[in-house]
Amino acid sequence: MTAKPDIYDITIVGGGPAGMYAAFYSGMRDMRTKIIEAKQELGGFMRTYPEKLVWDVGGFEPIRCEKLIHSLEVQARTFEPTIVFGQQVDQMYKREDGLFVLSTRTGELHYTRTILLCAGRGMTQVQRLDIEGASRYELTNLHYTVTELSRFSDKRVLISGGGNSAVDWAHEIAKVAVEVTITHRQNEFTAHEQFVAQLKDRVHVMKPYKISRLCGLGDRIEHVELIHLVTGEAAQIEVDEVLVSHGYDRDSGRLVEWGLEKSEYGAQVDVQMRTNIPGVFGAGDFITFESKVRLIAGAFSDAILAVNSAKRYLDPSAPHMANVSSHNVRFLEKNKALSNLEQG
Ligand SMILES: Cc1cc2nc3c(=O)[nH]c(=O)nc-3n(C[C@H](O)[C@H](O)[C@H](O)COP(=O)(O)OP(=O)(O)OC[C@H]3O[C@@H](n4cnc5c(N)ncnc54)[C@H](O)[C@@H]3O)c2cc1C
Missing domain, CATH: 3.50.50.60 (FAD/NAD(P)-binding domain)
Structure with missing residues (x-):
């Protein structure tokens, strides 16, 4: 039945x-x-x-x-x-x-x-970093959204992304972090112009770069390798937290x-x-x-x-x-x- x-x-x-x-x-x-x-x-x-x-x-x-x-x-x-x-x-x-x-x-x-x-x-679904092994840092210092701003207090933070969310978070996090770098793969950000213009006062901008490697000991990222998308030049920065905001x-x-x-x-x-x-x-x-x-x-x-x-x-x-x-x-x-x- x-x-x-x-x-x-x-x-x-x-x-x-x-x-x-x-x-x-x-x-x-x-x-x-x-x-x-x-x-x-x-x-x-x-x-x-x-x-x-x-x-x-x-x-x-x-x-x-x-x-x-x-x-x-x-x-x-x-x-x-x-x-x-x-x-x-x-x-x-x-x-x-x-x-x-x-x-x-x-x-x-x-x-x-x-x-x-x-x-x-x-x-x-957030667009995750397409880098081998990136997921193992998700429980520690690789983030796709901000749930607690305090987590970034007094930290060196790398933000990847060029849209409104990424730029907006760069402004917010810069209020509490010791150092914020934002990297974007294009020459221009797509975020609101006025918001982007204000970035230079307190955020270090790297473009056009993309993250090529996350390097860490154990489960924490300690530094990030980036590559310049025009010249191919490599760069490396020390980080405490990484926030990726590449859209959905x-x-x-x-x-x-x-x-x-x-x-x-x-x-x-x-x-x-x-x-x-x-x-x-x-x-x-x-x-x-x-x-x-x-x-x-x-x-x-x-x-x-x-x-x-x-x-x-x-x-x-x-x-x-x-x-x-x-x-x-x-x-x-x-x-x-x-x-x-x-x-x-
Ligand atoms: C960055 C950003 C900031 C914003 N800030 C504000 C603000 O300050 N004030 C404001 O008023 N609005 C704001 N908005 C707009 C606001 O978030 C949206 O208008 C609102 O979330 C729309 O609600 P919704 O319920 O229609 O859809 P959603 O919030 O998108 O919810 C849809 C739900 O349906 C589920 N779903 C989808 N497909 C299926 C399926 N086939 N089966 C079962 N479940 C399914 C999804 O998982 C999701 O939970 C913002 C939007 C963005 C992008």
């Missing part, structure tokens, strides 16, 4: 800010919710800048991105959605009875009445092959966040519509519209939106518990 499929009202593909906020809001709408996230953690692209201060999310004073992810995750879990980690959604088909079946690269199947695509610009590989997988009307990163949607496939909606960086804003705040707003549309796809008589949270009966018990806590 085959087991009956476990069916959800809404399955959210991707656990970045769009997916997390959608999970909260679908809870407000009494929808049985599942998030499927390809990685082992929620947060999405925000995980690539955890140390950065975020200023442009309404209601928050400048907040460390890591803290914002934590708050979003706590909020996403309010109505206890099912959260599946480590599965990249791959294929979809719609059965004759209207139920969607999603399959993941690991072979699992998920059954759902509606789908909300919050896959951002796809699954992102993005993998949207097969989502865009489902027959969706394609857009810049994923799918085109209408003003109600509906894709061209009935029952499939989108939110966040994955989607495009005329006034799309690729910001965390934009992802929240998309998520509300998409969940409301999914709710009304399932039940056309449902109200256009959830009752506001300050007057929503869904929160009565939770509010009581919170005021008891406050009264101590």
Whole structure:
């Protein structure tokens, strides 16, 4: 006998800010919710800048991105959605009875009445240094992102990369390090001009060079060999920490092959966040519509519209939106518990 499929009202593909906020809001709408996230953690692209201060999310004073992810995750879990980690959604088909079946690269199947695509610009992986043996330094002093600025305090730091992130980190790290060198393989940085111009005040710039060898004793890099890409001249610098910021590989997988009307990163949607496939909606960086804003705040707003549309796809008589949270009966018990806590 085959087991009956476990069916959800809404399955959210991707656990970045769009997916997390959608999970909260679908809870407000009494929808049985599942998030499927390809990685082992929620947060999405925000995980690539955890140390950065975020200023442009309404209601928050400048907040460390890591803290914002934590708050979003706590909020996403309010109505206890099912959260599946480590599965990249791959294929979809719609059965004759209207139920969607999603399959993941690991072979699992998920059954759902509606789908909300919050896959951002796809699954992102940092571009690692293509140098033999580099991975053995990843647990010590070879970094692909900055999780704690203090790690670079009073250190000699080499940064490799020429984009906004690399140049931005060069500025930040120069505030705490004793010496910062940035190396780029092109003659010109691609980062904002003004930012690049300010580099020379406190950062040693080497271009066009590329890292050719990491040399160390045991598991720590002690010096780095570089090669000048025009003259072939070799250079060597002593380092305590190496940060590589060469951008990301993005993998949207097969989502865009489902027959969706394609857009810049994923799918085109209408003003109600509906894709061209009935029952499939989108939110966040994955989607495009005329006034799309690729910001965390934009992802929240998309998520509300998409969940409301999914709710009304399932039940056309449902109200256009959830009752506001300050007057929503869904929160009565939770509010009581919170005021008891406050009264101590
Ligand atoms: C350097 C940088 C700094 C930024 N700073 C700010 C800022 O200060 N303020 C601001 O508002 N915005 C900022 N942004 C923009 C912001 O990060 C994005 O707009 C936001 O992350 C988009 O959220 P999302 O949920 O749509 O997508 P993402 O954050 O990209 O999340 C998508 C998630 O989907 C998962 N996924 C992808 N494909 C699949 C699949 N097939 N199956 C399962 N899971 C999948 C991914 O693993 C990921 O977790 C910044 C962006 C960059 C590049």
